Amino acid sequence: MLKQERQQTIIDIVNEEHKVIASDLSRRLSVSEDTIRRDLKELDSQGVIKRVHSGALRKGPPVQDFSTRREIFNETKSNLANKALHYIEDDMVLLIDGGTTNLQLVHQLPLSLKGTVITNSPPIAMALSNHNEIEVIMIGGTLFKQSMVNLGIDTYEALSTMRADLYIMGVYNIDPEIGISIPRSSEALIKRKMASISTEVLAMVTNDKLDTVSNHIVCPTDHLTYLITENVHPDIKRLYEKQGITLIDS
Amino acid sequence: MLKQERQQTIIDIVNEEHKVIASDLSRRLSVSEDTIRRDLKELDSQGVIKRVHSGALRKGPPVQDFSTRREIFNETKSNLANKALHYIEDDMVLLIDGGTTNLQLVHQLPLSLKGTVITNSPPIAMALSNHNEIEVIMIGGTLFKQSMVNLGIDTYEALSTMRADLYIMGVYNIDPEIGISIPRSSEALIKRKMASISTEVLAMVTNDKLDTVSNHIVCPTDHLTYLITENVHPDIKRLYEKQGITLIDS
């Protein structure tokens, strides 16, 4: 990756996320922290960003486009994603479906990560366009625009011919007893299939989704291998761990 | 290969790929790195590209966030797209593959348009997220990141089960006698298949692609139903119309 290119990427990330941590950038861009520091220093002296201890801040007034972006980027999700990164290694076959949290995770994948990503979500696929060591396999189907994922019989059949090491499931509702659920049956069906072809299943959930339920059950919670959350009450934690799930919180 | 010719090739590559690395160009064009460096230096002093350490960048809009949209937007392409709109009606099944011109067309489709769009390009699919009356069917496959289209055997087989009224083909090279060609055989194969399952075929081409050729033939030009171009010389116009193609220019 060219230096200028990398610095432009840093500018984009700072503008989008409002603050960056040098060590995070180092991982995401797959260069040493020293290089990142030098970049930040340079960009600061150009006046493009504001350098601070351990990272940098966005400079100047928020742009017009800002309010929409704020909805997309969310610090909590970014933190969850950082924790999930620990379970991702080179040469894995990842299966990733839709959702903004998953999209955030993909943005934070190291550029040098090697492996295969299978996805039915066009935004996820596009977000991987700069990851030169990742082969992206798209599962086709009928685009369900509300969540930007492909669904339907074609999707189901394509999945039947594949397998994955780790499924990163986008979760809408989860309850320790009822399980994982979602308002659309067509999505539930595909998610269930995805879980069944994967060795391990990982889900990142924000607190607002914990202990909520909707109409269509995807699977019981004990189908999850890893559950990544924000701080949760120790009682709840025990409730999940009793089922053999590795629960990660802060 | 002549110097001038080589430099033009470099310009084309930079425009297409947004960045180049000197050592890559050296291999691709089969000249020494010194020569490439001299070329890049020259082109930079002409102001055509932006020279950076170890390569060069495309000039013009500094890729700043949402200005990427502006970058893709190009008046010529927009004009071509406007003309293409005349051939698109409600309740058609459209097959649309990749390319920035096709993406521009999709952006200009009326929000109220009713129908079906089949595509193997994630950006095209995403651009249709606000068209509530259009059903989007994505063809899966292995994502070819350079052109952001899905290719491969899965793509081919999925296409075999479908048909379309109008195929809007993204064209890289066209010559009245040689036909439509493209540098990658995998893309040529898919485009040929797409043409074969569609009743009509439409292509928008900017003048810089007219009368150019590359290695892999997609199909002869007379497979096109409509060819939309900028102003072209009457002789060329006749050349195409002789083959039964409806040629639209300004």
Added chain:
DNA sequence: TATTTCTTTGCATGTTTGTGCCTCCTTGTT
């Protein structure tokens, strides 16, 4: 055709740039 002139190219040379590592210093946090 032969010869001269000019351009282009590749190679050899020393120089500069970009990056990672190391050591020592600074900052923020407990």
Added chain:
DNA sequence: AACAAGGAGGCACAAACATGCAAAGAAATA
């Protein structure tokens, strides 16, 4: 105040670069 995390500056190495030069072509002229 103690301690860990972050940062500055120097060093080292490889990759990329500029420059000069000579050989190979191309173009022009005799």
